[in-house]
Amino acid sequence: MALEKSRKRLPQSDKLKWTTLALERARELNMDGKVSEITKRLYTIAPRLNPAPKEREFLAVAADFRQARRFKDARAYYERVIQSPNFSLDDKITAMKGIRLGYKNARNDDEHIAACASTGGFLATEFKANPKSNAVRSASYDAQVYLARALWTLGRSAEARTIFANLERRMRKRVPLAELYWLQARMAEEEKDFAKVSQLLDKALKEKMLQRLLTRQDLVVQRLERTPPGQSRESRANSDRTRKPDPGRIHPGAHPLLAG
Structure with missing residues (x-):
């Protein structure tokens, strides 16, 4: 009964309660097979309860500790991910974001900013080492924007503006900057510089x-590259131009506020 209840759509705490109860009953009845099955389920529901997790489970364990507000334990596992050579760059970035979020959840502003800066610095170094990687470039940009927003939230607007200005200078034509300009506009609005x-x-x-136009051009190129062998690219392009427009679709050249 308890095990069945634990499988319902319930908050983690309730699932944990029913699974723990089922485990106790299985032990009382010496049901070794059930004990093993329920223990495995317990660790799936709450990875932090596993006393000896495998390395590939470290991120799940860390996230569970963070959600349980055991931030120090969460950081310990996140650090193990960062230090291990067996995790990918994406995993290490996830770990850094987890540390950053833990400090934010704990309302530890100084450590949160330090973690933001550390993540940004790490990704800036990775970007220098991998300048052709779009994924690393975007991650580095996002980390700097996150840091600037965190500083702005704490009233450190001058530092945030400096980061935004450096980002605009370094990342123009390399990543979309619409969000950056929007954030700067919000800051200017606060200062009543309309x-x-x-x-x-x-x-x-x-x-x-511009980003929409580039995306549209990329799609056209992809379609042309997929042109059937018996059809020339020119005839495919002509076919696209003569196709009747969909009356329910706003034309890309319409006013931007309508094309949203």
């Missing part, structure tokens, strides 16, 4: 429209 707000929002809109 002329600057308008200027920055225009830049954000142009950036967004």
